[in-house]
Amino acid sequence: MPEPLIELKGVCKSFGQKVILDHVDLQIYSGEAVGVIGPSGTGKSTILRVIAGLLQPDAGEVYIHGQRREGTLEEGGTSMGVGMVFQQSALFDSLTVDENVGFSLYRHSKLPAEEIKALVNQKLELVGLPGTGDRYPAELSGGMRKRISLARAILTDPQQPNNQGNILLYDEPTAGLDPVASTRIENLIRDLLKVQQACSAYLIVTHQDSTIKRTAERIVFIYQGKIQWDGPMPQAYQSNLPLLKQFFTGSIEGPIQ
Template sequence: MNEPLIELKGVSKSFGDNKVLDNVDLTIYQGEALGIIGPSGTGKSTILRVIAGLTAPDAGEIYVQGVRREGLIEDGADPVGIGMVFQQAALFDSLTVEQNVGFLLYQYSKIPRSRIRELVNEKLDMVGLSGIGSRYPSELSGGMRKRVSFARAVVSNPDKPQDAPAVLLYDEPTAGLDPIASTVIEDLIRQLQCTQGVCASYAIVTHQESTIRRTADRVIFLYQGKVQWQGSIDELEKTEHPLIKQFLSGSVHGPIHVG
């Protein structure tokens, strides 16, 4: 196993009386594709937001490349960049694709606008969307909007290589897509992992069985705020664990409460 890139130790998080994460330990290793699965409402998206530094845990410790994080991402830079792809793409409807992808560079860097456009076009080409920079999100299909959000997540300031994402966090990247569009996204996730200069590590939250099998090397199963099972994709196929069997079969009968 490679060196740990991100470690969560004893992380807990509650919203009111609802304890979403309960003393969770989780590690993302260098070069790893980690799948996070489990029933709806079991803290999968919350754990991504904690990893990204967008949500603070109530208890526990977070280490990024061995350095303990204090506070949220805005309180101090992590040793490596972390990018996040949100479930609904989260694009600004009033901005063009180019403006969406280059938003942070336009707002917070001193890079000339012409150079930002070049960087944006490089990333759009990387995700198979050359020549659409002038379009608006409303003019794109769901799958195209997802890919635009990928380009935005990996674009970075070349003058600050430390900010380039070393890990990407995908929150339900194939949700709402048809099987063909899902396959395009799944292939792109693996392609980005293997592309030089783009992060080689990622964690992906998903409910879709094809996405689990095609994008993850190791899987953890969250239920009732805890990691109930973890193992490789091969082990996922063979396990007799009742939670995993019920989840993958979609059965309403079993230890997973159907509310």
């Protein structure tokens, strides 16, 4: 077996008395498109934040590209090639698109501004928004802001020799979008991996049925802090597991309370 890009070993996380992740084991391999699903409040976004280095697990180990993640980004840890796209895009309203996409490089790299701007323009081209670098977030639609956040997530520092390819984490990337805008984002998420090869794998947290079906080849279902099902997306919809059947049908009758 190849080495996983991401590996969680016995990861635990609680907030107060509430257990969110309960000894979670998970492996993600190169080329995988993984949908992380389950009822609200069951730890899906928490897994993304632990992988991204935004949260420190209470117990267990996290490995990225075979290297153990030590500390959080706030504590001085590095991204380790992991980019995250937040539900609300998380753009700075007072900065231009160029400054938002290139924020990390402008602040932390030694690249000249002209080179950063060229890299930003390249990523904007990839997400279908060329020529928008001088605009501000308030001038953009919700779908455009989502694509700007995608461009920021796939922008990496070419001077970092240990960058082994971006792993992208998406937290509800189509939430609040109309069906047409959702389809555009879903297609872009797939193309960044399968066509443009702008990332090496991704995990996507979503409740939206169309997003699950268009973007996920593998499904990880989380409930009560544990992975209850893990397998190919088509098999998830055909499964007789009561948790999955209730989740996909939206029934109020079943084990999900």
